[in-house]
Amino acid sequence: MNNYTPSPVDIQSHIYTAFLQGDTPDVALRVRGTWSAVYKLHRIILIQSGFFQSLFTSGFLESSPRGRSSKYGCDIVDIVFPDRNITRAAFEVCIARLYGGGPPLHVHPSLIPTAAEPLTPSFPVLQEPEPTPANHHPATPRFLLSLLATSIYLSIPAVATQALSLILSTVGPTTVLPYLNFSLGKPLSPYDPLLREPEVALGLENIALPYEDEEDEPVNRVHSEKSTDAEEFSDLLSDLAVKEDRSDDGVSVHEEDHDDDIVCHYGAVSNKIGEACACWLARWASDILTHEVGQRQSMSVLSRKTSVPVELASSTASSTRCHVKIWGRGGLSAQWVAALVSSDTLFVKNERHRYDFARSVVELRRADGVLSEEEVEWTKMFETGIYYSNMSMEDIITISNDISPATNLPFVPLHTLQAAHWSQSVFRHKITSLPPSVCSPLPSASPREKELGITLTTTDVQAHVSAFGPSDPSNPEAQKYYFPVPNDSSLRIGDNGTAFNGTVDGPPMSMDELFKFTDNPSVAASHSSNGRTVHKQSSAQVSPLSTSESTFFGILSPRQTGSSCAASDPTGKARWSPYPPCRFSVEFWDYDILKEKNRLYSNTIWYAGSLFNVYIQIIRKKGQGQTQLGVYVHRQSSIDPIPSPSIYLPPPSPTDSVRENNDSPLSLVRSVDRYHRGGSSHSSSGSSSSPLHYSPSIHPLAHASSAIFSPIGRPASPNVPGSPSPSPPNASISGFISSGTVRAPSQPYRDPRAAIAAYFMVSCASATGSSQTRFSSAPDVFSIGQSWGWKSSSLKSEEYVDIGGDEEGETFTPAAKRARHGKEVSFRATVVLGLV
Known part of the structure; x- marks a missing residue:
């Protein structure tokens, strides 16, 4: 006797076919929202969704027998979706996913930023539109936002995770405003046929039946209010409940105030x-x-x-x-x-x-x-x-x-x-x-003896405010700004999807993984001085970073007025400075070929009587095979030569290209000399009549042999008589040293102290810009020539770094060869530096 046992694939195919053909349904969903339609479905499949599980098994349990609809052959349940972000195509894809099918999604390549084209391939020149692959549904930005809203409303984690991953992977010049509007609770724009976006899910055109009111039919009416259903969502999505916020203190990304009474916010x-x-x-x-x-x-x-x-x-x-x-x-x-x-x-x-x-x-x-x-x-x-x-x-x-x-x-x-x-x-x-x-x-x-004594605790600030009268606009101390002295911390905000999915086509991450940095935003990092890990005792600090609309999702300056310091520090022990810190930015080129014992330096700036620069360095953890990237703030000696900064060179002439292809150290020296003959180094404090900072990151780079590499212990600068030269014997990179001299920035005065106390924060942007890794340091003692910083493996990602050249022993990878690997991108960071 031949006992046939259907395989899981056979069963899934059978169920999906029943869905497409509307066979043997036990419930008809009569949906009203941005569209109206009837769907003949099966309860046993629908209850995989947290929304439908609540609908059919708890608060909306149909305990008494119901009459069957003569038209649909099953019970009818009316569902009203007040959320305008829920669209027909997104709803149908969500239902199809519960049945184990539905069309695969296709994201147009022009929407996806890469390390080679960080502002997407369609910027600044538009690409010719390419057709969507057969049987794929076009995952336009509007559709992805609707799919996310719908899957959260229905509580389908797998679909929500995929939609969110695709959204975070497509943040770019043409999508950033629609995505930001969505995060602020603005409803999606109405369907526009001119956008050529399918209104119906591809391959599911026939599952929706025309909506008709039938008053004589027994109907279980469900108006799916968000506040009720959200409480019954699965535990996994309990913190993602859709809320309707009608307050007037929200901040819109657009000036237009249409639909201000409709706010759809999806929590984390x-x-x-x-x-x-x-x-x-x-x-x-x-x-x-x-x-x-x-x-x-x-x-x-x-x-x-x-x-x-x-x-x-x-x-x-x-x-x-x-x-x-x-x-x-x-x-x-x-x-x-x-x-x-x-x-x-x-x-x-x-x-x-x-x-x-x-x-x-x-x-x-x-x-x-x-x-x-x-x-x-x-x-x-x-x-x-x-x-x-x-x-x-x-x-x-x-x-x-x-x-x-x-x-x-x-x-x-x-x-x-x-x-x-x-x-x-x-x-x-x-x-x-x-x-x-x-x-x-x-x-x-002690470190406190090296401080200027300019900081105040929150209690001190409150005392100053009270001494001038009540805390109101008429009190000058209450309106005075104070700047927080940070504690040691490391965190990441923004897109963390790339840490789990190499491409948008990869398997979706779980919701727990996706919000790893939301629930616990710290990243693995160690505080170090001159490459040596240092453990310090931390003091009180202001409240942890809030990444909500009220703080513009984490970018709002942390300064506080005298009257608001207490609200941000209930302990009263946090420290504040009445003097604003120095803010500057650094950019490193040829980051992808940085070798372990070399450094890339930034421009040198002057602040508060001292010279500072920033350098990055690759560190290998002994015995673990793990590579970390170190980002260090360095107090530069005013006597020693100034390190040559990592710079960008414009595309070379044909003769330069031929010279570069020789792969000789001399060719790099000549390209660097050309920079020093034709360019100049600007200081942070100097007068600036130059145009706005412009980075060629938005254009494909044809020539980036501009970085000056320096071995540990020696600045990348020419030999100066009498200057120390403690470079290790195995760091022979004389071919990478410029013969030009980098001028020190203007120094209006000098701090006479051999050691100072300073705090800093370094925010490192990802290659495509949709995330930041922030390192904050409580006050450290900076002697002349001393560096403090952070090292972390989270910064050493494939979007940026290839340790060493393409082959063992290769010290420099030609620009043309690196361009083929798609590694032409700069590493950007912003620095906040203050004395205490």
Whole structure:
């Protein structure tokens, strides 16, 4: 006797066929929302979803017999979806997944950023659209957001995880605003046929039946209110309940206030998308602004040349170039612009470049008219978001004379600049007037003896505020800003999906994995000085980082007014400084070929009487085979040669390409010499008349043999008579040393102390910008030549680093060869540095 046992594949195929054909249903869902339709389904399949399990087995249990619909041959249940983000295509894909089928999703390659093309392949030049593979459903950004909202509402973790992974993998110039709007609770835009987006799930066109009201039929009506169903979701998604927020204190990414009464927020999922968007905006701000300004100028020129309306010129110009509107009006709201300009993690060279950036954004928007509600934000942004006390006197004078062409008023009030100059002068006096005993402390002196004594605890701040009267706007101490002294910490915000899925086609991560850094945002890292791990006793600090809408998903500056310090530190023991820290950015090229005993240096900056730079270094953990990347803040000697910074060279001429292909050390020396003959190194505090910082990261790199590698213990600089040269004998890289001299930045004064106490925070952006890894350090003692930093394996990812060359012993990988491997990308970080 032949006993046939159906395989799991046979059973699954049988069930899916019954779904497609509507065979033997035991429930008909009559759905109303953004569409109306009837679906003949099976309870035993639907209860895999937390929503339907609650519907059929708990609060909505049908305990008494029901009449069957003569039309559908089963019971009817009415479901009303008030969430406008739930669409027909997304709902049908979710149901199909419960049956073990449904169309595979296809994300257009032009939406996916890579290390080789971090701003997506379609930026700045649009790609020709390619057809979606047969039997695949196009996973457009709008569809992915709807799929995420629908799967969370129905409580289907596998689908929610896949949708969120795809969203985080496609943050780019054309998607960042729709994604950010979604994270802020704005409903999706209505279906637009011009977008050529299927309204119905591919291959599931026939599962929906026409919706017809039948009052004579027995019906179990269910209005799926979010507040009720969310409580009965599975434990896994209990913190992702959809909530309807009708408060007026939310911040919209757009100026338009339509549909303000409809807010759909999905808890930690919405915040995670918001984090990724905020990180992306902070990393690519200058690059996108440069593109937008050029885009506007090209439209204006085209309109004048062809004598056609600007709208038509815009359409013509955007036919080949990617048209984005992020910083201009119609993009980010004024509140978001101000928050990003003020953010410690905004990638701009220094405070003067931050001002130039803010000025350009404001003038770009004022070109479309002056709005009073925006002007309120601009006034606050220019008064409090930029630290003028960390600029040179030349810059302060230049800014005081800078008048807006649109308003005929200065961008910055004179009293703000005068207050900054006063603060700068008092800070200088505290440093330069120290007694000799402090300038030459005993070797055994405690770290506190090396401090300036300028910090206050929260209790001290409260006492200062109370001494001037009640904590209200009339109290100057209550409105004075204080800057937190951080504790040792390491965390990651934004996209962490790439840590689990190498590609968007990979298997979806679990919800627990996806929110690993949300529930426990710290990353594995160790605090070290000059490469040696150091363990310190931490003191009290302000409240942990909040990555919600109220903090602009983690990018809001942590400074507090005197009246708000207590709210952020219930213990009263956290430390605050009345002086703003120094903020600057660094960028490293040829990061992918960095070898273990070499360093890449940043530009050297001057701050508070000392020279500082940042370097990165590869560290191998002995006996473990694990590689870490170290990021270090270094107090540079004013006597020793200044290390040559990692720089970018423009594409070479054909003769340079031939020379490069020889793979000789001489070819690299010549390319570096060319930089020193034609370029210059700008200091953080120096006067800046240069245009906005522009990085060629947004273009494919043809020539990046610009990094200067330095062995441990020796700066990458020419030999100077009398200077120490403690480089190890096995670090022979003379071919990588420039014969040019890097000039030290201007030094208005010098800190006479041999050792100082300083805190810092380094925020390292991912290659594509959708995440940040932040390292914060409590005050460390910096002797001259000493470095403090963090080393972590989380920074050494395949998107950035190949340890060494392509072959064993190869010290330099030619640019053409690296380009084929898709490794041309810079490593960007922002630094916050303050004395205590």
